[in-house]
Amino acid sequence: MPRFERKQNxxxxxxxxxxxxxxxxxxxxxxxxxxxxxxxxxxxxxxxxNNIFLYGNTGVGKTAVTDYLLDxxxxxxxxxxxxxxxxxxxxxxxxxxxxxxxxxxxxxxxPAGAEISTTGYPQQTVFKKxxxxxxxxxxxxxxxxxxxxxxxxxxxLLYELPRARSNGYLEATKVGLIGIxxxxxxxxxxxxxxxxxxxERELQFPPYEASELTNILESRAEVAIxxxxxDDGVLNLCAALAARDSGxxxxxxxxxxxxxxxxxxxxxxxxxxxxxxxxxxKLEQERVEEGMRELTTHGRLALLAVVSKAxxxxxxxxxxxxxxxxxxxxxxxxxxSLAQRSVHNHLSDLRMLGILSAKENRSGSRGNYYxxxxxxxxxxxxxxxxxVLYLDAEIETIxxxxxxxxxx
Numbered sequence: 001m002p003r004f005e006r007k008q009n010x011x012x013x014x015x016x017x018x019x020x021x022x023x024x025x026x027x028x029x030x031x032x033x034x035x036x037x038x039x040x041x042x043x044x045x046x047x048x049x050n051n052i053f054l055y056g057n058t059g060v061g062k063t064a065v066t067d068y069l070l071d072x073x074x075x076x077x078x079x080x081x082x083x084x085x086x087x088x089x090x091x092x093x094x095x096x097x098x099x100x101x102x103x104x105x106x107x108x109x110x111p112a113g114a115e116i117s118t119t120g121y122p123q124q125t126v127f128k129k130x131x132x133x134x135x136x137x138x139x140x141x142x143x144x145x146x147x148x149x150x151x152x153x154x155x156x157l158l159y160e161l162p163r164a165r166s167n168g169y170l171e172a173t174k175v176g177l178i179g180i181x182x183x184x185x186x187x188x189x190x191x192x193x194x195x196x197x198x199x200e201r202e203l204q205f206p207p208y209e210a211s212e213l214t215n216i217l218e219s220r221a222e223v224a225i226x227x228x229x230x231d232d233g234v235l236n237l238c239a240a241l242a243a244r245d246s247g248x249x250x251x252x253x254x255x256x257x258x259x260x261x262x263x264x265x266x267x268x269x270x271x272x273x274x275x276x277x278x279x280x281x282k283l284e285q286e287r288v289e290e291g292m293r294e295l296t297t298h299g300r301l302a303l304l305a306v307v308s309k310a311x312x313x314x315x316x317x318x319x320x321x322x323x324x325x326x327x328x329x330x331x332x333x334x335x336x337s338l339a340q341r342s343v344h345n346h347l348s349d350l351r352m353l354g355i356l357s358a359k360e361n362r363s364g365s366r367g368n369y370y371x372x373x374x375x376x377x378x379x380x381x382x383x384x385x386x387x388v389l390y391l392d393a394e395i396e397t398i399x400x401x402x403x404x405x406x407x408x
Contacts (some may be wrong), residue, residue, distance in 0.1 A: 051177045311382075
């Protein structure tokens with residue numbers, strides 16, 4: 001008897017709910033697509049491309065729309081003999097500087113076996129190699145830098161590439177940059193000279209509303225879910241939960257997919273709302289655990305400080321109050337504490353990961369400050385912490401306090 005057997009009672013094509021699936025039509029982004037097409041129009045006209053910057057939370061369609069429109073553009077541009085278009089895409093999530101992005105682009109353009117080392121070159125040498133490869137490619141080149149905010153303020157490439165042609169580094173090649181960012185404040189961190197050129201055209205992708213997410217789910221479910229395998233109300237519930245949390249289509253699709261897997265594993269014949277509730281709990285736990293993997297020990301201790309304050313019903317909480325909790329946890333862990341400014345940076349990282357939320361408080365002459373609180377369920381956060389920190393007694397104390405306050 002085989003150990004593995006196929007389960008096909010719920011899904012017709014589960015891949016249609018995955019991140020890599022490219023639908024034939026992008027739903028609920030007509031206005032953004034129209035503005036994006038307008039920004040890309042100079043390419044089809046044979047002119048130098050605009051530099052375009054896209055903002056929006058994770059899962060609101062920035063990358064999906066970019067991939068879709070660039071595929072359409074590459075197909076349509078073949079009708080014109082005077083336009084030769086190439087598209088290079090790099091995800092910057094694991095790249096934290098202009099140098100690393102430039103090396104990645106050089107190696108993307110070079111054939112296998114001819115790549116350059118990721119270290120050991122002066123930065124300008126890598127830039128020159130990149131210009132050489134781009135010039136050899138010729139025509140119009142669109143470079144897509146997804147999660148561009150990962151490079152931080154080390155943005156020299158973002159200054160140089162848009163000016164490469166005017167500075168004489170490129171003659172036969174016209175380059176346009178498309179930057180995609182989840183961080184609405186990233187632009188403010190850029191050198192003012194970079195802002196002037198990289199952000200020629202800015203497009204913002206707002207969070208989806210529940211009705212929009214329902215339409216997206218209905219479209220995907222027609223492809224992904226077998227007939228009569230999804231109870232009434234399931235799609236609306238997935239959409240409502242995702243809209244209330246982040247407005248992310250990715251989250252709504254993940255909820256539906258995971259709810260289907262829960263139903264299959266239970267040998268149920270259809271996805272029901274209780275499966276969605278189980279899927280939501282699991283996704284929340286995974287979200288915290290995934291974020292935790294990216295944190296240093298002090299990042300985890302900063303998060304545990306927020307968890308501790310939440311157990312005491314003391315959130316939202318200012319950085320200076322969290323810092324006192326953090327120092328006590330460092331002492332328990334037998335590790336030296338960081339400066340308050342460093343802890344503030346860790347809290348900002350946790351906010352970017354979607355584990356914390358922050359409210360900016362304006363206090364007039366005393367300046368502005370942020371108050372932090374958990375953006376995930378308390379139980380999910382404390383359970384994830386228990387798996388990665390060796391502070392069993394402290395975590396159990398936090399659980400006890402939370403029980404006393406009826407938080408868990």
